[in-house]
Amino acid sequence: MSQRSRPRRTARCTCTSHGCIQQQCLYENGQPRPGLIITTWQCHLHMLADQRILNVEAHACNDPQDNEHPHPVVEPPLIETSSPDHSRPNHPNDDPEDPPYDCSPYHIFNLQRANPPLLHISLIAVLLHVFEHCSSPTCSSFLKANLDLVKIILTQGLVQSQPHRMLTHAENTSLHALPLDICTIMKSLHLDPVLNYLVCCSECYAMYPINSNIPLNCVHLTVAHADDGPDPTDEIDDNHPVITNQICGTLLFSAAQNKMVPLRHYATQHLFEWLARFFAQPNIENELERCAFLSSTPYEPNSEVNDIQQSRLWKSFLGPDGVQFTSKASNLTFGMFIDAINPYVSIRYAHQNIFLAGIAPGPKEPSLEQINRILTPIVEQLKTLWCSGLRLSRTFQHINGQHIFCALLPFFADLPAARRSLGFAAPTATRMCSYCLLQRNEISNLDQNTWPPRTLPGHCYWATQSKNSQSLNARNKILCEHGVQYSVFLKLPYWDIVQYHVVDPMHNLLLGLLKWHVNQFWRMDNTLDEMDPQGISTQELMDLLGDAASGSNGATSNIALPSPTHSGQPFLDLDFNTTNDSNDGTFRTTISNYGWDCPWAAPSRGKIILDSQLLLYVNKMLPRIHVPTTIKRAPPILGKASHGRLKADELRHLFTIQLPLTLPVYWASGDPIKRSLFQNFAHLVSLVNIAMKRSITNNLISQYRTHINAYLSSSLFLFPDTPLAPNHHMAVHLADCLEKWGPSRAWWSFSMERLMGSLVKASTNNQIGSLEIPLMKSFARKGNLHALLDSQVLPEASKPFLSTLKGLSTPFASAEHSSRASKSHSLDSRLLKALIERLNILFPQEPLTWISTDKWCKKCPQEATRFLPVTSTIIGYNNYSINEATYSSCHQNPSNSIVALKGNAPCHVGIISQIFKHVCHLQDKSICSDMWLVITPLVSLPNSIANPFAHLNTYCLGLSLRVSDDKQQYVIHVDEVLAHCAWLKYKPHEVSNHLPFETYAVVLLNN
Structure with a gap:
């Protein structure tokens, strides 16, 4: 008879780190209680994880003034157990005698003794679930089918003449050890991130740590009828005492199956845990050393800059000790998306090197006040990592641990998101710019020397005044006159909110200037679309660029047009022998030896430039244009609303490839209007090409400034009825970003937008109210799975076959x-x-x-x-x-x-x-x-x-x-x-x- 095993001691765990609080169990009296019955040792480990997380998050999840909010509580287990004194939480240390942050879980984990065939099957199933979004039942069926396949191979063999045999006891034992549930496999591979769960108010986004003291209704004091900014035409009376504070009162729970369930959860990924896992990667410290060496070389103003590590601001950024912060491999620098950008460009955008701090609860777009609450936990952690750092107990190369520091540098996002997150006025406000104080009605002023710049002391002063104001009207007055609201980023003592945010070229140039040019300046004709006589909607464009139509262009008679390189051919000497009005669709040009330079001539007011004739010509030529297979072709038919809106890549290729190959022939008839239109177009394409280059120099930046000024001044002359938009103004400031940060590919949002796009494909299991949590888990699992495949914990027998597995997770292989x-x-x-x-x-x-x-x-x-x-x-x-x-x-x-x-x-x-x-x-x-x-x-x-x-x-x-x-x-x-x-x-x-x-x-x- 087999010896009976001793009963395991159990306890009820209500931790948030592992989600036990969301479970239900029966208490001793038979009443249901929140929590999960697990072993006392597991409960002890869960409590330690909670202590690590809650120590940092508890004081950061609400505004400092909200004293009514309950504090986080971790309920003790049912059975008291003796354990070492862990009353001091595991957090960054001011005192060097404090224990370091425990990183052992990421170094103890090892799969060297795992069964290679069964591990291979498990990894394939996880890859299909995480990257191909196969459902859990599908993955279970896949595991069962592969288990049967292994049995067939073992019993029947691969050679037809091989005799049938029975499975041995050891083989049966190994096969039964393969889990058939995908969640069990992911848990055993430690792919899930460490998340801190909070109850989130669906109205004001106030955060409550999960415990039994949470009120049924939100008790947060919020600002009544707060919005992003006042109507500039409204009269603001700061003496009128508008009541701004009121209790939110939104319901936090709903009854479901005789229990109270939070209507919405919010989860934040713990930065310290992410850093511990990050530094456990085999090659990451070598990459950081390489990057630190590149960053430590002196800045050369006249040299070519290939990445952000060679840029002026990167090399001049000092740490608390007054030494260049970015020259040390133990100093990690983040960008706001949030992306660790120390690693070189080849690994910077890998999933495992990206920290996803959180996903804002939907479905509506949060206000600045709500964004501040969402960002407070991560800002507090960044503040700690700057001031005292984090002492890791171990890294891959440092067995005895390493003390690291972190900082936030560039912030990149689209224009509305940047303004809303950083506390600047919206693009439609009077103070439309986040770099200068130029008013919206002066948008046609192209002399940058006359623009009053914003300063950090002035911004901080008015942001503090806005925060401390007791009147909504007073806040709106500050926002209208100074374009400032309070942002939680001002808590970072080193972060220059004016200088450290960038103009994202993808949104500014591609979805901004190019889209405005084709829809507003050229007025793309939609007569080709018989099914949609209303034309292409510009709602998306207006949302992106703001209500620029309400601005004023000023008088165009005083505009200084760009001077042509050559004097240009006199108008009366132009050859008009041939025109483009041919019936057979062919065009005979008579361009002169003077090229495109000529005196500027504007088209008639309201004229459609991209009319049906030009659209027909371009569409006719598009099939003949050859582009490399790695480049996405622009839509084959332009002017059809049914084809959908052009995306950023499509706009870029349309303006930098398709149109340059066709427009010179179409517009080369000698007409000065067409020549002027082409010069205006050429300046636009030139500035886009320069801004998108992989490397940048001072000479290229100077050329960019020349082209943007020439493009804007000629646009004011050629299209007087169409005003400039805020994106045109911000494009001038983009030159300053190139000068400070280097080539835009180091800080543009293209790569991050593509990665974030993968989030929406993740399986969410229809968890209404908690949609963001499975999306976060999915993103983190991808990174952790990438790191696992690159690690040294896998069996030697599995390594020859890893390239096939990596092909499932990496769609573009880098090998020859x-x-x-x-x-x-x-x-x-x-x-x-x-x-x-x-x-x-x-x-x-x-x-x-x-x-x-x-x-x-x-x-x-x-x-x-x-x-x-x-x-x-x-x-x-x-x-x-x-x-x-x-x-x-x-x-x-x-x-x-x-x-x-x-x-x-x-x-x-x-x-x-x-x-x-x-x-x-x-x-x-x-x-x-x-x-x-x-x-x-x-x-x-x-x-x-x-x-x-x-x-x-x-x-x-x-x-x-x-x-x-x-x-x-x-x-x-x-x-x-x-x-x-x-x-x-x-x-x-x-x-x-x-x-x-x-x-x-x-x-x-x-x-």
Whole structure:
């Protein structure tokens, strides 16, 4: 008989860290009580987790003045147990004698002894659940099916002639150990984040720690009828004592199955726990060291800046000790989304390196006062991490622990979210700008030197006055006159709320300026859409840019228009022999040698620029435009409301690729109005291209300022009936952000928007009132699962198969791959000679020289030692991919076949006619295998030939008209490729009567 096991001691746990408080159990008298019956040891661990979390969160979840709110309480277990004294919570230490923050759970966890096949099945199921959003029942069925598959393989074997056998006892035991519930597997893999649960008022967003003392109705004192700002036309009387404080009174609980259930929960991820897990990653400290080294070099004003670590503000940011904060690897810097940006760009946006602090409760958009309550917990933790830091008991590289500090630097969001979160007035307010005090009715003032700048002392003063004001009218007066409200970010002693928020280029330029240009300046015609005579709604645009129509442009007669590079051709000398009014849809241009420069001429008032004729032409040309497969094409049909609104990427590609390839031909009729419209358009595209570059210099920033001023001044002249919007004003300040923070890719919201978009795909199980919690868990699980696959805790037998698992979690693999075209064959003598020339230039083996194998064989043995033979044998390929770029031969995929080359290459732009791999032996007898491209050059047209693509070097369009030189071919190493090109082939005479041959309009995509 088996020995009876001793009964385990149990206790009722009501912790919030593991969600036990949300469960129900029967008490000794049979009455239901909140909590979960678990072992006393588990209860003890849960209480320790609560103590770590609640010590930081309890004093931060409500306003300091709300003394009526209950304090968090952790109910003791039913059975008292003896345990060490843990009365002192685990938190950052002012006293070095205090115990460090316990990180042992993230270092003790190990799967080395796990069963590799069953672990592999479990990981696949978790990946499908987390990344592909498969439901729990589907994952359970998957686990059962794979369990059956393992049994079939064990009993039947993989060889048909193998005899059937029975499972052994050990095999049966192992198979029964595989959980069939996906939640059990995720729990065993420690994928769930540590969350602190709070009861949230659905009306005012007041937060209550979960305990038995929570009132049925919200007792928070709130401001009556508070909004984001007054109507600028209303008269404000601060002597009128409007009552602003009243008890919210919103119901917090509802009755469900004889128990009271909170109507809404709010969960915050604990930053200290996240940091403990973050520093447990194997390679993260090496990346931080690399980043700190890059940050510690002195700032060079005239050098090229490739990332935020090289920017001026990053290198001048000082810590509490007066030393550069970002030069230490133990100092972590966050951006508000919230994203740890110390790691290099290649790992910065990985799920496991992003801290999701919380998701604002929906469904309505919170006010500033409500946002302050939501952000207070994370701000308090950031404040602690700045002042006293956090002493971790252990990191991956520091067994004895490490003391770390954290700071918040850039804040990036769209315009309304930034204003609402930071306490600045809305874009429709009198003080429309968060950097200067220019009034909205002066928006046409383009002289930045006359704009009174905001200062941090002035902002803090008026924000404090607004916070302490007892009158709603007084607050509104401050908001109207100074554009300021109180924000919880002002609690951070080091954070400059004026200088440390940025203008997000995605929302400002793409969804702002480009969308305004096509819908408001050009007035896109919707006559192509027969089913929707009302046209395209601009509600989204107006919400984004504000009610700019109420502003004033001022007199346009005093506008200083940009001066053309050339004097321009006199109006009477322009050639009007041909027009664009052809019935067959073809266009014959008569552009002169002067290019596009001419005296400015405005179209008639109210004229539709993007009219039906232009739309038809652009739509006709779109199918002929080739863009690389890695770039999303703009919609094939423009002007149809049924096609939907253009997204940021679609707008960018429309303005920087499709329209530059087509508009020069359409507008090159010699009409000064069309020339003026194209110059205005070219300035817009130029500033967008510069702002989106991967690296930035002071010269490029100066060019950006030139283009934005030229674009705005010419827009005021060309479109006097359409006012500028606040986004146009903010685009001028974007130049200051580029100067302070470096290239915009380090702080734009593109990457974060894509990651946040994955949240909405997560399974929520229809948990109304708690929708944000499963979304947070889903996001955190993705990061923790990425970290698990990259960790060293998995069995050695599983590691050869991890690449397949990582492919499920990473849609874009960074490894090289290619598709083979044919068997080995030989290069012809001309290409072999070109290959040898590039080998001697790119891979010199001094004092030896590369020569063909035929010549080498003819050398005498003594002379042959001075040379290295190059065989003509190659392996041909159709495609070659590395990272996200795919290069193809022109016969395989023309869209991927035209590339721009780096400066040391023998040509600038060319067509890939062949891709091959070549193997050769180096001087040290080692084998070198490289990928090579055979390039047919595309050469520029001579300046003597007039064409509408000439004389555009004053703009940053990356646009040129080229012709193929079929008589010449070069062999180029794949590392000499600079970027892909988008292109459009024009037929003979299609661009100009002076061009009776095929031409290629090419846009360089090196942004």
